Amino acid sequence: MEFKTYPFTAKKYAAAVPMLDNGIETKRHAVTIVGGGPVGLAVALGLANHGVPSVLIEADDSVCYGSRAICISRRSLEIIERLGAVDGFLKTGLPWAGGRSFYRDTEVLHFKMPQDDNQKLPPMVNLAQYHIEQFLLDAAQRRSDLIDIRWQTRVSAIDSRPDGATLRLVTPEGDYSLDTDWVVACDGGRSAIRDALGLQLKGTSYEGRYVIVDIELESDRPTERLAYFDPSSNPGSTVLVHKQPDNVWRIDYQLRDGEDAEEAVKPENVMPRVQSLLDMMGERGAWSPIWITIYKANALTLDSYRHGRVLFGGDAAHLVPIFGVRGANSGIDDADNLAWKLAFVVRGLASEGLLDSYSDERVFAAHENLRHGTKSTEFMAPPSFAFELMRKAVLSLAIKHERVRSLINPRQTSAITYTASPLNTSEAEPGAFVTGPVPGAALAECPLTIVEGGNAREAYLTDLIAPCFTALHFSEDGRVPEGFTELGAALRNEKLPFKLIPVTPHLHPETTNDHNWDHTGRLFAMYGAKPGTVYLVRPDGHVLGRWHAPAAADIAVAIHDALNT
Structure with a gap:
């Protein structure tokens, strides 16, 4: 079976070197963002909304390729709308409001996310990360007066000081140094900035591994999250299925204990499992593979997201398990929280202490996300025999007992309430408000x-x-x-x-x-x-x-x- 390619063509961008003086850029910048993924682009757009210019450095020559983030939450859509990029998300993305879980051949859960007449946006849309990045990039290019994007530019070293930082940059056109007041590190799970500063993520890495397969399949099946526990197509494991735009389907299936990861991702071993899954689902149409990779869940975070003049966001700051779609969504929340605070500091409207509240709030959010993500991971990919036994008991009982079914569903991402934020104003009359969003909560839509x-x-x-x-x-x-x-x-x-x-x-x-x-x-x-x-x-x-x-x-x-x- 031949591999297809994604129905998306990314424009390639060449590297450019600015005006230099002895290998050092002549202009000092207020903010330099390292990493041109969704989080870095969102930070740049957020700063631009406040009139603050930034340089955005990206090691690649285009938006990403391959299977990465695919689910964008309502809260993220609200943020993206304020960034001026939501139209593409809503036009191309596939909205969904719930999902189904199956134990062997029996449906044990049909869940729905909160959705009522007050809402403007869907609870979730499925959209491949290359689309996510492209729509944000399109918005950034419309703000080229404030956002300077530099492709094929990689950071090789950083000298961080109390008054700023110097970045050593490598490009195909030549190396140079850049001076900046602030660095925002959004350079992913293998962050070069984090490594250069000697910082380490802390938490738990799980042994369970998932093969991720993207396929092209034309189907009129509705868009919803599908989870199969101990299915006939892959006995003893868990399989997740998401429909994406352009007839692309994302399939994640758990490897069984003892399976060799290198062998597991070989097409001759992947294709039969995918075909068996599609047969079980009743999907009879022709299909073609596009992408195969492997994933291991991590629940990790830095202790602080501010280190002097260097600020961390997205996967550079934390790695969250995929279950509950908190990865890209938590990164977009980071960007939204950081952009206005950094803008106020850069413009001289706030003390640098405001940036400590960014770290306080988003580290709190990361621990909340990790707490829920860990629970979901332990159910979706049990790390021990005891967890596996508990999951089997829950799934078996769920067939006849509705009350235990909520234990099956990984809690989907939702807006975090910063209950202990140092910014919150204490309520003068505790208990005076019976309803309404408390200080630290996001506005409720109406x-x-x-x-x-x-x-x-x-x-x-x-x-x-x-x-x-x-x-x-x-x-x-x-x-x-x-x-x-x-x-x-x-x-x-x-x-x-x-x-x-x-x-x-x-x-x-x-x-x-x-x-x-x-x-x-x-x-x-x-x-x-x-x-x-x-x-x-x-x-x-x-x-x-x-x-x-x-x-x-x-x-x-x-x-x-x-x-x-």
Whole structure:
């Protein structure tokens, strides 16, 4: 059987060397990002949204090739929309909201992810990483005034100092050095920057191995996550199946104990297993292999993501098991958290301590992801006889007992709430809010109508988030409270980006103020809001603080305290 190629052609990019003086680039840069994958591109786009330029260094000459990340979560889509790249994700990606698990030949679970009328975006879309990178790259190229992408450029050494760093770079056109104030290392699981600084990931590496096979198969089967435990096609193992765009299917199957990894990935050994799986699934169409590789689960993280002027994100900072799709999604969350904080520091609007909160929040998030990922890994690929016995018991009971079925499903990725963030504003009246996102949580989505200049359009709450601090003010008539107009002017004088957004329960055509109307009648209740309530939101869409009747000074103090943490 002949191998096909992915139905995607990546444009190749040549290396370029900037103006040099004795082998050193003449221009010093504010931010240099190492690694042009999804995380590095997201950091560059996030910085650009705040007007901060960056240099992005990528060792390859194109977007990636092969089978890597494929599932993008709703939270990641929200972030990507703010980065100006979501259209391609939604146009090409295959949305899904649940999946099915089978034990031998019996379906034991049909799960659905949270999805209701409040949502703008699907819970998950399947999209190959080469598409993910291409759509982010397209957006970055539209921001070429602020994003300088350098292909075929590899870091060979780093000299990190209290005031910045010097990178030694290798290209086909010649080697040179680059001086920069900040380095963001997004250079993957084998991070050259991490190694150069002598840093090590800590945690657990699992012995269980999975063969990953991408095939081309035309099928009208719906898009959902399929998991097969102890299937007839591969007895004693676990098989995962995901449908992707362009008739590409991702198949992951566990190797049994004692199987030789080198032999297992040979086509003559892979093809019969894939055919047996497709026969079991009832897929009779012609198919062709595209890609074969092997994967071993890791649950690892750095202790800190900030080391002086060097910041780590994505796989360079942590390696998360694939079960629960937390890899690329946690990296995109890293980028979203880091970009606004680094931008505020670079622009002189915040102390460097704000970047310590990046590490605090995202290390916390990594441990949350690793905790859930570890549970999922121990079920999907039992590391010992005891775990295997427990899994067999759960699967057997699940056939007849619905209550144990939730143990089968690896919890899918979700937005992390930074409950202990040093940025959070303490609630003045604990218990005053019965509902609504707490400080540190991401905004809960809800439709609303935006009224601007007398024109109304239906939108969503997350559409109001911009690269600034946002105060959502709930009122009856959209009028701005006393002192809030002066607050906005004072913050603008400090060059702090801020906007006040009135939200009303009713449409008020007689008011001259632009406001946002809760036309579904759900938003006020969801947020536990009453006239006078304010939610202060960070540039990354997480709640900084909330009050039922704050003074303008309360908002100013919360912003200044966060920026001078």
